[in-house]
Amino acid sequence: MISCYELGHQPFHLASLSAMLEQSGYAPVCVDTSIDSLSDEAIHQARFVAISVPMHTAMRLGEQVAQRIRTLNPTAYICLYGLYALLNADHLLEQHTIDAAIGGEYEVPLCQLIAAVEQGKDDGIPGVYSRGHISGPWIQRTPFIVPERDHLPALDRYARMERGTETRVVGYTESTRGCKHTCVHCPVTPIYHGRFFAVPADVVLADIRAQVAGGAQHITFGDPDFWNGPTHALRITRAMHQEFPDLTFDATIKIEHLLKHRQFLPEMKELGCVFVVSAVESLNNRVLQELAKNHTAADVAEAFDEMERVGITLRPSLLPFTPWETLDSYIELLNFFEQGHFIEHIDPVHLSIRLLIPPGSAHLDTPGSSSWIGEFDPTAFGYRWAHPDPRMDELQKQVATLVEQAEQMGSDAVMTFFQIKARALAMKGEKLSAFKAMRQYGERKELPHLTESWFCCAEPTSNQLCARRA
Template structure:
């Protein structure tokens, strides 16, 4: 290196303009040069691998895709990769994804590392500082392809929709030209969640009819990215994806849209076409209480077409808590939604958010009473009794005027802001319930045994008498369920 002129001091040299060297072009069309990794997608075959696989292969690339939840990538695949892209659509996936990133860095330190998906963009600052070269959020396929093409050209960026260590990009919200998801390299449905119903167990497939969400619940991690927008996936693409999974052995389909009834006509037509082609295939979907009430006339038809249960984010029966997170329903609406589904012959599987900064011990006991009174003990996955509010970076809750009253510092490595309940008994109960349901799940306790044990902990925390164990069966029959619990 040539020495600096004597008239320029070292300190002065540090303030001189710097030119970022142009990166060397990469050959990314070789098989395995691009490695796509999934860590966790709720026990289903990862659609967040199948879509980018199809998108990149359509453009002439030959990526390798590995679902690490079924079989971790081998060292040879990691060593051969020049770009490793890790899918992180939820909190659990990101925690596992960082562990996988550490392995990639140890085995192949020269590989470029990209995180893509909902929780990538929310945690971009931390990921880019500690692990990632690139982060993509929102509709990620087009920015991922643009990044790959830029790396091939040796273009230093910025790439639209892609954040790197120099440039920050917002989430990509441009509608893409959806390809049929490519599941050819993924493990077949028998490796994933199964439907349990009427004494039989069948493999369950998974697809989506929309992305994003029309609604803006304050605690939802989708809101900071999509802000009330959603995109419909073309009907022919969804049906082709279902057809492929049925050929692979799926006999039940989970529609995993954040809310299946954001576009009710679109959803209904897909279900009608599914039933016409595969009348023996059942399905489930997720929708909000508000939509069950607004579209109540559709549910008998959904049942006729094969719907066996609906997941709905009940969250709480405290009207105060529901108001704080802007959930769009009240306790009375939950009761009415249950009636609508009962009359249609469809089970509800509630998802819960029982621990928030506003939840009291009395609220928690009221929630347990509600579950017993409504005959829902067997409808609730035990993990839901323990779920504590997560507040990721960018959460809409942070914009509320009262946020400063309860929010704590950001724990970047845990991907959430901390908070402490004003009643220490509530935080202590949450920890006890989390430990208990983990044990119950591991040891295979029945729903009623788990419920009674959770209630005993709650009554002890509140200093009230423990009621007698509830009856073994509520007024609803045991509902269909998936072998993998639903949570984020």
């Protein structure tokens, strides 16, 4: 079992599957290639290889691992599982890079597939897409059991939570699977189609308990939206705080939910929530409508005010390069963060993110999409598209390069922000001194954050991809 990248966290998708495999009598060997090497010996010994691909970066790295395995051990059965597995199955099956792919709730189909391969059969298993059997995602409730983490690298080898001079070891868990929302650009949408499942609270708490025993001082709840079921989320965090009062946490919550359930925010603060990630994406209302985000630019401003009032840091994720963003609205986005003194709330990489359209994307089914979506690019696992304003495509390339260089050099994030703004204004023939703007920005905030930059629906450059775990 191989994990390539899970945003700097100990791989939950190995732990979850390991538990079910061990319950079925197997003894899986787990390798996280983001921090450990995959030996030739391990490859030669494997009869069955399961590669976890819960996000786009993992998918690109996972293909490289699969090709290496196929070269060294041609008879090994290779299965991709996770959010991006089924989306990219056709191309990889055609190239004989893999033998099967599983999307959705993967544990049960994958265990059944291993048993079938042992018997020399691999076709006709519900939820398993192979060359001999076409299957959609497996969207059935999993018999959830506590993830098995004993054979994974120690938590202190992964990302930390930093708050001022304090550094905390981070654990990761999920209280729900899927999402009840259907944002058009989200990879969860073509797999779950608006469905989600709550993981039993006792299973989540047992997983947290095991990670605390392993050194965790902070927990990331990695649900696509922690408040898909706010009552469920509060039940878990209340019990967690009662047992571990010094444990802090973060979660991902929609702007829509932060405002709708704002009455819960003070309690979240008391329970140990130090920051919330929210997929703001853009402040251009046309973009937000095209993405079906169900919030407006005014809602984002209100959410920032509300979170400031409560004392929980809001860390927005952004998707500023889409066909509907304009140069003016991109600059307005930058102005919002500068004028609100919110620059420290974002990682510079978010200002470079370009819309990714993977196979199966809901964008492919939207009216008029054929006018702007081009051919499929197998090397990028997505469809090509060009912005109607060529300046925006050029700006995205410049920003991506600038951010990559800044990360490699350890540059000041606020300076990087103003260098990005200078590039954007230059596209309009205007000038900005990044040094002068940085001096005028004023006192810096020291906000809680993870040491691994968060991004999901991204189209990173190849160098950014390789630098994620540098």
